[in-house]
Amino acid sequence: MRDAETVTFGGSALNRAAELRARPDEIAALLNDPAARAVPLWRGKPSIDGAGALGWVAANHPVLRDGEEPAIFLGSDETGPLFTIDLSAWQPETGADPVPASFFDATEQRHPGLPDGHRFAELRNIMADLSARDAECAATAKALIGWHRSHRFCSACGEESGVAQAGWQRVCGACGAVHFPRTDPVVIMLITRGNSALLGRSPGWPEGMYSCLAGFMEPGETMEAAVRREVMEETRVRVGAVRYLASQPWPYPSSLMLGAVGEALDETIILDPNELEAARWVSREDMARAFAGDHPEIRAPRRGAIAGFILRNWLADRLD
Template sequence: MRKAETVTFGGSGLDRAAWLRGKAEDLSAHMTDGSACILPIWRGKPLFASHAAAWVARGHPVLETAAETPVFLGLDEGQARFAADISAWEPETGDTPPAGVFFDPTEQRHPALPDDYRFAELRGVMADLTPRDAELVATAKAILGWHRSHRFCSACGQPSAVADGGWQRRCATCGTFHFPRTDPVVIMLITRGNKTLLGRSPGWPEGMYSCLAGFVEPGESLEAAVRREVAEETGVRVGPVRYLASQPWPYPSSLMIGCTGEAVTDEITVDPHEIEDAIWVSREDVALALSGEHPTIRRPRNGAIAGFLLANWVADRLD
Protein backbone atom coordinates (compact mmCIF):
# COMPACT_ATOMS: atom_id res chain seq x y z
CA MET A 1 0.00 0.00 0.00
CA ARG A 2 1.73 3.15 -1.21
CA LYS A 3 0.44 5.41 1.59
CA ALA A 4 0.92 2.85 4.37
CA GLU A 5 3.25 4.91 6.56
CA THR A 6 1.18 8.09 6.44
CA VAL A 7 -1.15 6.73 9.13
CA THR A 8 -0.74 8.37 12.56
CA PHE A 9 2.19 6.87 14.52
CA GLY A 10 3.18 5.21 11.25
CA GLY A 11 6.80 6.25 11.42
CA SER A 12 8.69 9.47 10.81
CA GLY A 13 12.19 8.13 10.25
CA LEU A 14 13.26 8.77 13.84
CA ASP A 15 16.83 7.68 14.53
CA ARG A 16 16.28 5.38 17.49
CA ALA A 17 20.06 5.09 17.92
CA ALA A 18 19.84 1.64 19.48
CA TRP A 19 23.64 1.52 19.61
CA LEU A 20 23.53 4.18 22.34
CA ARG A 21 21.19 2.30 24.68
CA GLY A 22 23.88 0.20 26.30
CA LYS A 23 26.34 3.08 26.64
CA ALA A 24 25.48 4.60 30.01
CA GLU A 25 28.29 7.15 29.91
CA ASP A 26 27.28 8.42 26.46
CA LEU A 27 23.63 8.69 27.50
CA SER A 28 24.66 10.54 30.65
CA ALA A 29 26.72 12.92 28.53
CA HIS A 30 23.68 13.64 26.33
CA MET A 31 21.58 14.20 29.43
CA THR A 32 24.04 16.62 31.04
CA ASP A 33 25.15 18.68 28.04
CA GLY A 34 22.01 20.80 28.20
CA SER A 35 20.59 19.79 24.82
CA ALA A 36 18.57 16.74 25.88
CA CYS A 37 14.77 17.03 25.94
CA ILE A 38 12.55 14.98 28.25
CA LEU A 39 8.84 14.24 27.77
CA PRO A 40 7.02 13.87 31.12
CA ILE A 41 4.14 11.38 31.16
CA TRP A 42 1.64 11.30 34.01
CA ARG A 43 -0.41 8.12 34.45
CA GLY A 44 -0.34 7.43 30.74
CA LYS A 45 -0.99 11.03 29.69
CA PRO A 46 1.83 12.80 27.81
CA LEU A 47 2.56 16.48 28.33
CA PHE A 48 1.31 18.76 25.53
CA ALA A 49 1.51 22.44 24.70
CA SER A 50 -1.28 23.26 22.28
CA HIS A 51 -1.13 20.46 19.66
CA ALA A 52 2.51 19.51 20.15
CA ALA A 53 4.48 17.36 22.55
CA ALA A 54 5.93 19.47 25.35
CA TRP A 55 9.53 18.81 26.34
CA VAL A 56 11.46 19.93 29.41
CA ALA A 57 15.14 20.03 30.28
CA ARG A 58 16.96 17.85 32.78
CA GLY A 59 16.47 19.13 36.32
CA HIS A 60 13.09 20.73 35.63
CA PRO A 61 10.85 20.72 38.77
CA VAL A 62 8.18 18.69 36.97
CA LEU A 63 10.62 15.77 36.98
CA GLU A 64 11.04 15.70 40.77
CA THR A 65 8.61 12.79 41.08
CA ALA A 66 10.07 10.78 38.20
CA ALA A 67 9.93 7.13 39.18
CA GLU A 68 13.07 5.85 37.47
CA THR A 69 15.83 6.87 35.08
CA PRO A 70 14.36 8.50 31.95
CA VAL A 71 13.96 6.22 28.95
CA PHE A 72 16.04 7.04 25.87
CA LEU A 73 13.79 7.41 22.81
CA GLY A 74 16.36 8.28 20.14
CA LEU A 75 18.01 11.17 18.34
CA ASP A 76 15.83 13.81 16.72
CA GLU A 77 18.03 15.72 14.29
CA GLY A 78 20.94 14.80 16.56
CA GLN A 79 19.18 15.94 19.74
CA ALA A 80 18.68 13.27 22.40
CA ARG A 81 15.05 12.65 23.40
CA PHE A 82 13.98 10.98 26.63
CA ALA A 83 10.73 10.25 28.46
CA ALA A 84 10.05 10.15 32.20
CA ASP A 85 7.16 8.72 34.22
CA ILE A 86 5.97 11.23 36.84
CA SER A 87 2.85 9.33 37.89
CA ALA A 88 3.69 9.82 41.57
CA TRP A 89 2.77 13.52 41.26
CA GLU A 90 -0.62 14.33 42.83
CA PRO A 91 -2.43 17.30 41.24
CA GLU A 92 -3.71 19.80 43.76
CA THR A 93 -6.51 21.00 41.51
CA GLY A 94 -8.23 19.93 38.32
CA ASP A 95 -10.56 17.21 37.21
CA THR A 96 -10.13 13.67 38.44
CA PRO A 97 -9.76 11.16 35.62
CA PRO A 98 -12.90 8.99 35.43
CA ALA A 99 -12.53 5.23 35.75
CA GLY A 100 -13.49 2.76 33.04
CA VAL A 101 -14.39 5.21 30.29
CA PHE A 102 -13.55 4.96 26.59
CA PHE A 103 -12.01 8.44 26.52
CA ASP A 104 -10.74 10.53 29.42
CA PRO A 105 -11.51 14.20 28.65
CA THR A 106 -9.86 15.59 31.77
CA GLU A 107 -6.61 17.53 31.67
CA GLN A 108 -4.12 18.11 34.47
CA ARG A 109 -1.78 21.10 34.85
CA HIS A 110 1.42 21.15 36.86
CA PRO A 111 2.21 24.31 38.89
CA ALA A 112 5.81 24.32 37.65
CA LEU A 113 4.73 24.57 34.00
CA PRO A 114 3.23 27.37 31.88
CA ASP A 115 -0.56 27.64 31.84
CA ASP A 116 -0.89 26.24 28.33
CA TYR A 117 0.96 23.02 29.24
CA ARG A 118 -1.27 20.12 30.23
CA PHE A 119 -1.32 16.36 30.58
CA ALA A 120 -3.97 15.03 28.22
CA GLU A 121 -5.29 11.80 26.74
CA LEU A 122 -3.33 11.03 23.59
CA ARG A 123 -6.46 9.90 21.73
CA GLY A 124 -7.72 13.47 21.72
CA VAL A 125 -4.51 14.96 20.33
CA MET A 126 -2.91 12.29 18.15
CA ALA A 127 -4.31 13.41 14.78
CA ASP A 128 -2.92 16.93 15.26
CA LEU A 129 0.66 15.91 16.03
CA THR A 130 3.48 16.11 13.52
CA PRO A 131 4.70 12.68 12.34
CA ARG A 132 7.86 13.04 14.46
CA ASP A 133 5.99 14.05 17.60
CA ALA A 134 3.51 11.23 17.03
CA GLU A 135 6.27 8.62 16.79
CA LEU A 136 8.11 9.95 19.83
CA VAL A 137 4.98 10.22 22.00
CA ALA A 138 3.70 6.79 20.99
CA THR A 139 7.07 5.24 21.77
CA ALA A 140 7.31 7.02 25.11
CA LYS A 141 3.79 6.13 26.20
CA ALA A 142 4.16 2.47 25.24
CA ILE A 143 7.54 1.82 26.81
CA LEU A 144 6.78 3.68 30.04
CA GLY A 145 3.52 1.74 30.26
CA TRP A 146 5.53 -1.47 29.94
CA HIS A 147 7.85 -0.41 32.77
CA ARG A 148 4.87 0.38 35.03
CA SER A 149 3.36 -3.08 34.51
CA HIS A 150 6.59 -5.10 34.58
CA ARG A 151 8.33 -3.93 37.72
CA PHE A 152 8.83 -7.49 38.99
CA CYS A 153 10.70 -10.37 37.42
CA SER A 154 8.35 -12.91 35.83
CA ALA A 155 10.88 -15.68 36.52
CA CYS A 156 11.39 -15.26 40.28
CA GLY A 157 9.02 -12.48 41.37
CA GLN A 158 11.70 -10.15 42.70
CA PRO A 159 11.91 -6.44 41.73
CA SER A 160 13.70 -5.74 38.44
CA ALA A 161 15.60 -2.61 37.42
CA VAL A 162 15.70 -0.42 34.32
CA ALA A 163 18.67 -1.08 32.04
CA ASP A 164 19.96 -0.41 28.52
CA GLY A 165 18.57 3.11 28.26
CA GLY A 166 15.14 1.89 29.32
CA TRP A 167 14.87 -0.88 26.73
CA GLN A 168 15.46 -3.70 29.21
CA ARG A 169 14.70 -4.64 32.77
CA ARG A 170 17.15 -6.84 34.62
CA CYS A 171 16.61 -8.97 37.69
CA ALA A 172 19.54 -8.80 40.10
CA THR A 173 18.25 -11.87 41.95
CA CYS A 174 18.08 -14.47 39.17
CA GLY A 175 19.81 -12.62 36.32
CA THR A 176 16.83 -12.73 33.91
CA PHE A 177 16.68 -10.08 31.19
CA HIS A 178 13.26 -8.70 30.22
CA PHE A 179 12.46 -6.81 27.01
CA PRO A 180 9.50 -4.63 25.98
CA ARG A 181 6.63 -6.49 24.36
CA THR A 182 4.33 -5.40 21.55
CA ASP A 183 1.03 -7.22 21.08
CA PRO A 184 0.13 -7.92 17.41
CA VAL A 185 -3.49 -7.11 16.55
CA VAL A 186 -5.11 -7.68 13.18
CA ILE A 187 -7.62 -5.05 12.07
CA MET A 188 -9.42 -5.94 8.90
CA LEU A 189 -11.31 -4.27 6.12
CA ILE A 190 -13.67 -7.10 5.17
CA THR A 191 -15.47 -6.49 1.90
CA ARG A 192 -18.04 -8.25 -0.22
CA GLY A 193 -18.78 -6.43 -3.43
CA ASN A 194 -19.66 -2.81 -2.67
CA LYS A 195 -20.02 -3.22 1.08
CA THR A 196 -17.78 -3.62 4.11
CA LEU A 197 -18.30 -5.28 7.48
CA LEU A 198 -18.25 -3.03 10.55
CA GLY A 199 -18.79 -3.81 14.22
CA ARG A 200 -19.04 -2.08 17.56
CA SER A 201 -17.99 -3.01 21.08
CA PRO A 202 -20.07 -2.47 24.23
CA GLY A 203 -19.40 0.88 25.84
CA TRP A 204 -18.51 2.66 22.63
CA PRO A 205 -20.17 6.04 21.97
CA GLU A 206 -23.54 5.79 20.26
CA GLY A 207 -23.22 5.32 16.50
CA MET A 208 -19.55 4.36 16.61
CA TYR A 209 -18.66 1.45 14.31
CA SER A 210 -15.26 0.31 13.16
CA CYS A 211 -13.39 -2.40 11.31
CA LEU A 212 -13.27 -5.68 13.20
CA ALA A 213 -10.05 -6.37 15.10
CA GLY A 214 -8.50 -8.93 17.41
CA PHE A 215 -5.27 -10.18 18.92
CA VAL A 216 -3.10 -12.65 17.02
CA GLU A 217 -2.79 -15.90 18.96
CA PRO A 218 0.44 -17.86 19.49
CA GLY A 219 1.26 -20.10 16.54
CA GLU A 220 -1.12 -18.22 14.23
CA SER A 221 -0.45 -16.43 10.95
CA LEU A 222 -1.92 -13.00 10.24
CA GLU A 223 -4.20 -14.46 7.57
CA ALA A 224 -5.49 -17.14 9.94
CA ALA A 225 -6.06 -14.54 12.67
CA VAL A 226 -8.15 -12.41 10.30
CA ARG A 227 -10.34 -15.36 9.32
CA ARG A 228 -10.71 -16.62 12.89
CA GLU A 229 -11.58 -13.25 14.43
CA VAL A 230 -14.18 -12.40 11.79
CA ALA A 231 -15.77 -15.84 12.09
CA GLU A 232 -15.80 -15.72 15.91
CA GLU A 233 -17.31 -12.24 16.11
CA THR A 234 -19.79 -12.31 13.23
CA GLY A 235 -20.00 -15.80 11.72
CA VAL A 236 -18.88 -14.39 8.35
CA ARG A 237 -16.40 -16.57 6.46
CA VAL A 238 -13.40 -14.92 4.79
CA GLY A 239 -11.41 -16.11 1.79
CA PRO A 240 -8.32 -14.31 0.42
CA VAL A 241 -6.52 -12.01 2.88
CA ARG A 242 -3.69 -9.57 2.25
CA TYR A 243 -1.68 -7.08 4.27
CA LEU A 244 -2.20 -3.32 3.77
CA ALA A 245 -0.53 -1.20 6.47
CA SER A 246 0.38 -1.15 10.15
CA GLN A 247 0.07 1.33 13.00
CA PRO A 248 1.79 1.35 16.38
CA TRP A 249 -1.02 1.74 18.91
CA PRO A 250 0.15 2.78 22.38
CA TYR A 251 -3.06 1.83 24.22
CA PRO A 252 -1.07 0.43 25.87
CA SER A 253 1.32 -1.42 23.53
CA SER A 254 -0.13 -2.93 20.37
CA LEU A 255 0.80 -3.05 16.72
CA MET A 256 -2.34 -2.76 14.59
CA ILE A 257 -1.78 -4.83 11.44
CA GLY A 258 -4.20 -3.61 8.78
CA CYS A 259 -5.41 -6.27 6.35
CA THR A 260 -8.14 -6.63 3.77
CA GLY A 261 -10.15 -9.78 3.31
CA GLU A 262 -12.82 -10.92 0.89
CA ALA A 263 -15.91 -12.33 2.57
CA VAL A 264 -17.39 -15.47 1.04
CA THR A 265 -20.62 -15.37 3.07
CA ASP A 266 -23.07 -12.60 3.97
CA GLU A 267 -25.04 -13.78 6.97
CA ILE A 268 -24.09 -12.18 10.29
CA THR A 269 -24.39 -14.03 13.58
CA VAL A 270 -23.01 -11.81 16.34
CA ASP A 271 -21.29 -13.38 19.32
CA PRO A 272 -22.41 -11.09 22.19
CA HIS A 273 -19.35 -12.09 24.21
CA GLU A 274 -17.15 -10.59 21.47
CA ILE A 275 -19.00 -7.54 20.12
CA GLU A 276 -22.32 -5.74 20.50
CA ASP A 277 -23.34 -5.42 16.86
CA ALA A 278 -22.11 -5.89 13.29
CA ILE A 279 -23.49 -4.55 10.01
CA TRP A 280 -22.72 -4.47 6.32
CA VAL A 281 -22.26 -0.88 5.11
CA SER A 282 -22.14 0.26 1.49
CA ARG A 283 -19.26 2.28 0.10
CA GLU A 284 -21.61 5.23 -0.30
CA ASP A 285 -22.69 5.08 3.34
CA VAL A 286 -19.06 4.84 4.49
CA ALA A 287 -18.34 7.97 2.45
CA LEU A 288 -21.18 9.75 4.26
CA ALA A 289 -19.85 8.58 7.63
CA LEU A 290 -16.34 9.80 6.77
CA SER A 291 -17.75 13.24 5.97
CA GLY A 292 -19.78 13.29 9.19
CA GLU A 293 -23.06 13.30 7.28
CA HIS A 294 -24.38 9.80 7.94
CA PRO A 295 -27.59 9.84 10.04
CA THR A 296 -26.66 6.91 12.32
CA ILE A 297 -22.95 6.05 11.91
CA ARG A 298 -20.39 8.33 13.53
CA ARG A 299 -17.33 9.61 11.73
CA PRO A 300 -14.31 7.37 12.48
CA ARG A 301 -11.92 8.65 15.13
CA ASN A 302 -9.18 10.85 13.69
CA GLY A 303 -5.81 9.17 13.55
CA ALA A 304 -6.94 5.56 13.95
CA ILE A 305 -6.03 3.02 11.28
CA ALA A 306 -9.68 1.98 10.86
CA GLY A 307 -10.59 5.37 9.42
CA PHE A 308 -7.41 5.30 7.32
CA LEU A 309 -8.36 1.95 5.79
CA LEU A 310 -11.96 2.97 5.19
CA ALA A 311 -10.99 6.29 3.59
CA ASN A 312 -8.58 4.58 1.22
CA TRP A 313 -11.18 1.93 0.36
CA VAL A 314 -13.76 4.60 -0.49
CA ALA A 315 -11.15 6.41 -2.64
CA ASP A 316 -10.09 3.12 -4.28
CA ARG A 317 -6.47 3.57 -3.09
CA LEU A 318 -5.77 0.25 -1.38
CA ASP A 319 -3.09 -0.77 -3.91
Protein backbone atom coordinates (compact mmCIF):
# COMPACT_ATOMS: atom_id res chain seq x y z
CA MET A 1 0.00 0.00 0.00
CA ARG A 2 1.30 3.42 -0.90
CA ASP A 3 0.13 4.97 2.37
CA ALA A 4 0.93 1.94 4.55
CA GLU A 5 3.00 3.82 7.10
CA THR A 6 0.27 6.35 7.82
CA VAL A 7 -1.43 3.75 10.04
CA THR A 8 -1.40 4.61 13.75
CA PHE A 9 1.97 3.59 15.27
CA GLY A 10 3.18 3.34 11.68
CA GLY A 11 6.40 5.19 12.33
CA SER A 12 7.59 8.76 12.47
CA ALA A 13 11.24 8.34 11.46
CA LEU A 14 12.30 8.62 15.11
CA ASN A 15 16.07 8.45 15.46
CA ARG A 16 16.39 5.59 17.93
CA ALA A 17 20.17 6.14 18.17
CA ALA A 18 20.79 2.46 18.92
CA GLU A 19 24.53 3.02 18.80
CA LEU A 20 24.31 4.95 22.09
CA ARG A 21 22.62 2.19 24.10
CA ALA A 22 25.92 0.49 24.97
CA ARG A 23 27.48 3.77 26.20
CA PRO A 24 26.17 4.31 29.74
CA ASP A 25 28.17 7.50 30.27
CA GLU A 26 26.65 9.09 27.19
CA ILE A 27 23.15 7.96 28.18
CA ALA A 28 23.68 9.52 31.61
CA ALA A 29 24.78 12.75 29.95
CA LEU A 30 21.68 12.72 27.76
CA LEU A 31 19.48 12.28 30.84
CA ASN A 32 21.09 15.41 32.30
CA ASP A 33 20.62 17.39 29.09
CA PRO A 34 18.29 20.33 29.83
CA ALA A 35 16.40 19.47 26.63
CA ALA A 36 15.81 15.83 27.62
CA ARG A 37 12.19 14.78 28.11
CA ALA A 38 10.55 11.65 29.47
CA VAL A 39 7.05 10.22 29.29
CA PRO A 40 5.98 8.34 32.43
CA LEU A 41 3.82 5.23 32.22
CA TRP A 42 1.71 3.69 34.97
CA ARG A 43 0.65 0.05 34.65
CA GLY A 44 0.77 0.29 30.89
CA LYS A 45 -0.97 3.64 30.63
CA PRO A 46 1.01 6.57 29.21
CA SER A 47 0.70 10.02 30.66
CA ILE A 48 -1.20 12.52 28.52
CA ASP A 49 -1.41 16.26 29.03
CA GLY A 50 -4.41 18.57 29.20
CA ALA A 51 -4.50 18.91 25.41
CA GLY A 52 -4.54 15.15 24.84
CA ALA A 53 -0.93 14.92 23.63
CA LEU A 54 1.63 12.62 25.19
CA GLY A 55 2.48 13.90 28.67
CA TRP A 56 6.17 14.63 28.36
CA VAL A 57 7.99 16.12 31.34
CA ALA A 58 11.59 17.19 31.85
CA ALA A 59 13.87 14.19 32.32
CA ASN A 60 14.93 15.58 35.70
CA HIS A 61 11.35 16.05 36.93
CA PRO A 62 11.14 15.01 40.62
CA VAL A 63 8.29 12.54 40.02
CA LEU A 64 10.56 10.38 37.87
CA ARG A 65 12.67 9.51 40.92
CA ASP A 66 9.91 7.10 41.88
CA GLY A 67 10.65 4.82 38.94
CA GLU A 68 11.32 1.21 39.90
CA GLU A 69 13.97 0.74 37.22
CA PRO A 70 16.23 3.08 35.23
CA ALA A 71 14.79 5.30 32.53
CA ILE A 72 14.63 3.72 29.08
CA PHE A 73 16.18 5.61 26.19
CA LEU A 74 13.72 5.89 23.31
CA GLY A 75 15.89 7.97 20.98
CA SER A 76 16.28 11.58 19.97
CA ASP A 77 14.44 14.08 17.81
CA GLU A 78 14.70 17.77 17.02
CA THR A 79 13.62 18.63 20.58
CA GLY A 80 16.33 16.56 22.28
CA PRO A 81 16.76 13.14 23.94
CA LEU A 82 13.61 11.14 24.72
CA PHE A 83 13.11 8.66 27.57
CA THR A 84 10.36 6.76 29.35
CA ILE A 85 10.05 5.52 32.91
CA ASP A 86 7.70 3.17 34.74
CA LEU A 87 5.82 4.63 37.71
CA SER A 88 3.68 1.56 38.34
CA ALA A 89 4.63 1.43 42.03
CA TRP A 90 2.55 4.55 42.68
CA GLN A 91 -0.80 3.84 44.33
CA PRO A 92 -3.69 6.08 43.22
CA GLU A 93 -6.33 7.33 45.59
CA THR A 94 -9.20 5.01 46.46
CA GLY A 95 -11.76 4.95 43.70
CA ALA A 96 -9.26 5.66 40.92
CA ASP A 97 -8.26 2.05 40.33
CA PRO A 98 -8.16 0.73 36.76
CA VAL A 99 -10.65 -1.85 35.49
CA PRO A 100 -8.41 -4.68 34.21
CA ALA A 101 -11.25 -7.13 33.60
CA SER A 102 -13.06 -4.90 31.14
CA PHE A 103 -12.56 -4.87 27.35
CA PHE A 104 -11.58 -1.24 27.61
CA ASP A 105 -10.44 0.63 30.71
CA ALA A 106 -11.90 4.13 30.56
CA THR A 107 -10.58 5.16 33.99
CA GLU A 108 -7.89 7.82 34.25
CA GLN A 109 -5.46 8.33 37.12
CA ARG A 110 -3.90 11.65 38.14
CA HIS A 111 -0.52 11.57 39.86
CA PRO A 112 -0.18 14.52 42.27
CA GLY A 113 3.44 15.00 41.29
CA LEU A 114 2.74 15.51 37.59
CA PRO A 115 1.78 18.88 36.08
CA ASP A 116 -1.85 19.98 36.20
CA GLY A 117 -3.97 18.31 33.56
CA HIS A 118 -1.65 15.32 33.17
CA ARG A 119 -3.22 11.92 33.72
CA PHE A 120 -2.63 8.29 32.87
CA ALA A 121 -4.99 6.99 30.19
CA GLU A 122 -5.56 3.78 28.27
CA LEU A 123 -3.54 4.01 25.05
CA ARG A 124 -6.39 2.49 23.01
CA ASN A 125 -8.49 5.53 23.86
CA ILE A 126 -5.96 8.14 22.73
CA MET A 127 -3.83 6.44 20.08
CA ALA A 128 -5.67 7.82 17.05
CA ASP A 129 -5.38 11.40 18.32
CA LEU A 130 -1.63 11.37 18.98
CA SER A 131 0.89 12.84 16.57
CA ALA A 132 2.92 10.29 14.63
CA ARG A 133 5.96 10.95 16.84
CA ASP A 134 4.01 10.69 20.09
CA ALA A 135 2.29 7.51 18.87
CA GLU A 136 5.58 5.84 18.00
CA CYS A 137 7.10 6.82 21.34
CA ALA A 138 4.03 5.68 23.28
CA ALA A 139 3.93 2.31 21.53
CA THR A 140 7.66 1.78 22.05
CA ALA A 141 7.52 2.83 25.71
CA LYS A 142 4.49 0.66 26.49
CA ALA A 143 5.95 -2.42 24.80
CA LEU A 144 9.37 -2.06 26.44
CA ILE A 145 8.05 -1.40 29.93
CA GLY A 146 5.61 -4.28 29.59
CA TRP A 147 8.46 -6.58 28.57
CA HIS A 148 10.59 -5.56 31.55
CA ARG A 149 7.69 -6.16 33.95
CA SER A 150 6.93 -9.63 32.56
CA HIS A 151 10.50 -10.82 31.96
CA ARG A 152 12.34 -9.95 35.16
CA PHE A 153 13.70 -13.46 35.63
CA CYS A 154 16.21 -15.25 33.46
CA SER A 155 14.65 -17.95 31.30
CA ALA A 156 17.93 -19.90 31.38
CA CYS A 157 18.53 -20.18 35.14
CA GLY A 158 15.61 -18.45 36.90
CA GLU A 159 17.60 -15.75 38.64
CA GLU A 160 16.49 -12.11 38.46
CA SER A 161 18.10 -10.24 35.58
CA GLY A 162 19.05 -6.59 35.36
CA VAL A 163 18.38 -3.78 32.90
CA ALA A 164 21.11 -3.16 30.31
CA GLN A 165 21.66 -1.30 27.04
CA ALA A 166 19.64 1.75 28.17
CA GLY A 167 16.57 -0.46 28.62
CA TRP A 168 16.85 -2.53 25.46
CA GLN A 169 18.27 -5.67 27.08
CA ARG A 170 18.19 -7.62 30.31
CA VAL A 171 21.33 -9.46 31.43
CA CYS A 172 21.43 -12.23 34.00
CA GLY A 173 24.13 -11.63 36.60
CA ALA A 174 24.13 -15.30 37.57
CA CYS A 175 24.63 -17.07 34.24
CA GLY A 176 25.33 -14.20 31.85
CA ALA A 177 22.38 -14.87 29.55
CA VAL A 178 21.29 -11.86 27.49
CA HIS A 179 17.60 -11.27 26.86
CA PHE A 180 16.04 -9.01 24.23
CA PRO A 181 12.56 -7.45 23.96
CA ARG A 182 10.16 -9.75 22.17
CA THR A 183 7.78 -8.97 19.36
CA ASP A 184 5.01 -11.44 18.49
CA PRO A 185 3.95 -11.45 14.80
CA VAL A 186 0.21 -11.55 14.16
CA VAL A 187 -1.49 -11.79 10.78
CA ILE A 188 -4.63 -9.70 10.31
CA MET A 189 -6.37 -10.19 7.02
CA LEU A 190 -9.04 -8.71 4.83
CA ILE A 191 -10.57 -11.74 3.13
CA THR A 192 -12.69 -10.74 0.16
CA ARG A 193 -15.09 -12.47 -2.18
CA GLY A 194 -16.63 -10.30 -4.81
CA ASN A 195 -18.08 -7.21 -3.17
CA SER A 196 -17.89 -8.53 0.39
CA ALA A 197 -15.34 -8.98 3.18
CA LEU A 198 -15.22 -11.67 5.85
CA LEU A 199 -15.45 -10.22 9.36
CA GLY A 200 -15.69 -11.85 12.76
CA ARG A 201 -16.11 -11.06 16.43
CA SER A 202 -14.58 -12.61 19.53
CA PRO A 203 -16.49 -13.41 22.71
CA GLY A 204 -16.62 -10.48 25.10
CA TRP A 205 -16.33 -7.79 22.46
CA PRO A 206 -18.72 -4.83 22.69
CA GLU A 207 -22.04 -5.37 20.97
CA GLY A 208 -21.85 -4.85 17.21
CA MET A 209 -18.06 -4.89 17.05
CA TYR A 210 -16.71 -6.86 14.09
CA SER A 211 -13.20 -6.87 12.69
CA CYS A 212 -10.89 -8.56 10.23
CA LEU A 213 -9.86 -12.07 11.24
CA ALA A 214 -6.47 -12.30 12.93
CA GLY A 215 -4.17 -14.77 14.65
CA PHE A 216 -0.63 -15.38 15.80
CA MET A 217 1.91 -16.75 13.38
CA GLU A 218 3.49 -20.09 14.20
CA PRO A 219 7.18 -21.08 14.03
CA GLY A 220 8.28 -22.08 10.56
CA GLU A 221 5.27 -20.43 8.93
CA THR A 222 5.13 -17.78 6.23
CA MET A 223 2.75 -14.86 6.51
CA GLU A 224 0.71 -16.19 3.58
CA ALA A 225 0.44 -19.65 5.14
CA ALA A 226 -0.60 -18.15 8.47
CA VAL A 227 -3.40 -16.19 6.77
CA ARG A 228 -4.78 -19.31 5.11
CA ARG A 229 -4.47 -21.44 8.25
CA GLU A 230 -6.13 -18.93 10.59
CA VAL A 231 -9.08 -18.31 8.26
CA MET A 232 -9.54 -22.05 7.76
CA GLU A 233 -9.36 -22.75 11.50
CA GLU A 234 -11.86 -20.05 12.43
CA THR A 235 -14.39 -20.22 9.59
CA ARG A 236 -13.45 -23.17 7.29
CA VAL A 237 -13.26 -20.70 4.40
CA ARG A 238 -10.48 -21.58 1.96
CA VAL A 239 -8.18 -18.73 0.87
CA GLY A 240 -6.20 -18.53 -2.36
CA ALA A 241 -3.93 -15.62 -3.31
CA VAL A 242 -2.58 -13.58 -0.38
CA ARG A 243 -0.54 -10.39 -0.46
CA TYR A 244 0.97 -8.10 2.13
CA LEU A 245 -0.57 -4.66 2.74
CA ALA A 246 0.88 -2.92 5.79
CA SER A 247 2.16 -3.52 9.32
CA GLN A 248 1.38 -1.95 12.68
CA PRO A 249 3.19 -2.24 16.00
CA TRP A 250 0.49 -3.17 18.49
CA PRO A 251 1.75 -2.85 22.09
CA TYR A 252 -1.03 -4.92 23.72
CA PRO A 253 1.37 -6.11 24.93
CA SER A 254 3.98 -6.71 22.22
CA SER A 255 2.55 -7.67 18.84
CA LEU A 256 3.38 -6.69 15.29
CA MET A 257 0.26 -6.81 13.15
CA LEU A 258 1.00 -7.91 9.58
CA GLY A 259 -1.88 -6.74 7.43
CA ALA A 260 -2.75 -8.78 4.35
CA VAL A 261 -5.52 -9.20 1.81
CA GLY A 262 -6.61 -12.63 0.62
CA GLU A 263 -9.10 -13.98 -1.92
CA ALA A 264 -11.67 -16.46 -0.62
CA LEU A 265 -12.22 -19.56 -2.74
CA ASP A 266 -15.63 -20.26 -1.21
CA GLU A 267 -18.07 -18.43 1.05
CA THR A 268 -19.70 -21.03 3.30
CA ILE A 269 -18.84 -20.27 6.93
CA ILE A 270 -18.53 -23.10 9.46
CA LEU A 271 -17.73 -21.33 12.68
CA ASP A 272 -15.30 -22.61 15.30
CA PRO A 273 -16.99 -21.41 18.53
CA ASN A 274 -13.71 -21.75 20.42
CA GLU A 275 -12.21 -19.09 18.17
CA LEU A 276 -15.08 -16.75 17.27
CA GLU A 277 -18.51 -15.84 18.56
CA ALA A 278 -19.73 -14.90 15.08
CA ALA A 279 -18.53 -14.35 11.51
CA ARG A 280 -20.27 -12.91 8.49
CA TRP A 281 -19.76 -11.58 4.98
CA VAL A 282 -20.20 -7.81 4.92
CA SER A 283 -20.76 -5.91 1.70
CA ARG A 284 -19.03 -2.65 0.86
CA GLU A 285 -22.34 -0.87 1.20
CA ASP A 286 -22.94 -2.26 4.69
CA MET A 287 -19.37 -1.48 5.71
CA ALA A 288 -19.80 2.10 4.52
CA ARG A 289 -22.96 2.34 6.66
CA ALA A 290 -21.03 1.01 9.66
CA PHE A 291 -18.35 3.67 9.26
CA ALA A 292 -21.09 6.28 8.97
CA GLY A 293 -22.56 5.02 12.24
CA ASP A 294 -25.98 4.06 10.88
CA HIS A 295 -25.73 0.27 10.45
CA PRO A 296 -28.21 -1.50 12.75
CA GLU A 297 -25.92 -4.44 13.58
CA ILE A 298 -22.30 -3.50 12.90
CA ARG A 299 -20.24 -0.73 14.46
CA ALA A 300 -17.10 0.77 12.96
CA PRO A 301 -13.75 -0.67 14.07
CA ARG A 302 -11.86 1.13 16.82
CA ARG A 303 -10.08 4.27 15.59
CA GLY A 304 -6.38 3.70 15.20
CA ALA A 305 -6.50 -0.07 14.71
CA ILE A 306 -5.09 -1.50 11.50
CA ALA A 307 -8.38 -3.34 10.83
CA GLY A 308 -10.20 -0.05 10.37
CA PHE A 309 -7.29 1.33 8.35
CA ILE A 310 -7.44 -1.61 5.93
CA LEU A 311 -11.23 -1.56 5.68
CA ARG A 312 -11.31 2.17 4.95
CA ASN A 313 -8.74 1.71 2.19
CA TRP A 314 -10.74 -1.23 0.82
CA LEU A 315 -13.85 0.96 0.62
CA ALA A 316 -11.84 3.64 -1.19
CA ASP A 317 -10.13 1.15 -3.56
CA ARG A 318 -6.70 2.08 -2.19
CA LEU A 319 -5.24 -1.35 -1.41
CA ASP A 320 -2.68 -1.10 -4.23
